[in-house]
Amino acid sequence: MRGCVxxxxxxxxxxxxxxxxxxxxxxxxxxxxxxxxxxxxxxGFLGFSANFLRxxxxxxxxxxxxxxxxxAISLFIFAIGVLVALxxxxxxxxxx
Numbered sequence: 580m581r582g583c584v585x586x587x588x589x590x591x592x593x594x595x596x597x598x599x600x601x602x603x604x605x606x607x608x609x610x611x612x613x614x615x616x617x618x619x620x621x622x623g624f625l626g627f628s629a630n631f632l633r634x635x636x637x638x639x640x641x642x643x644x645x646x647x648x649x650x651a652i653s654l655f656i657f658a659i660g661v662l663v664a665l666x667x668x669x670x671x672x673x674x675x
Contacts, residue, residue, distance in 0.1 A: 609671065616663035623657025626650075 597618060603611020630650040 607670070609667070612663065612667045612670070616660045616667060619656055619660030619663060621660075623653050623655075623660055626653030627657060629653075 597615075600611045600614035600618070604615045605611075627650050630646050630653060634646040634650060
C-alpha cells in the first residue's frame with residue numbers, strides 16, 4: 580500500500596515540477612530551461628525506446644500501428660528536447 584501512495588504522490592508532484600520549470604524557462608532562468616529540455620529528452624527517449632521495443636518483441640504485427648504512432652510521437656518529443664537544448668546553448672553564448 581505504501582508503494583502505491585508513493586507512486587501516486589510522484590504522479591501528482593511531477594506535473595507541478597514541470598509547470599514550475601516552464602515558468603522559470605519563460606523568465607529565461609537557465610536552470611528552468613535545462614530542466615525543460617532534459618525532461619523532453621528523457622521522456623522522449625524512454626517513450627520511443629519502450630514503444631519501439633514493444634513493437635519489435637511483444638505484439639502481433641497486425642496491432643503495430645498504434646505502437647508505431649506512439650514511437651513517432653515520442654521521437655518528436657525527443658526532437659523538441661534537442662531543439663530546446665540547442666536554443667539554450669545559443670542563449671548562453673549570446674548572454675556572454
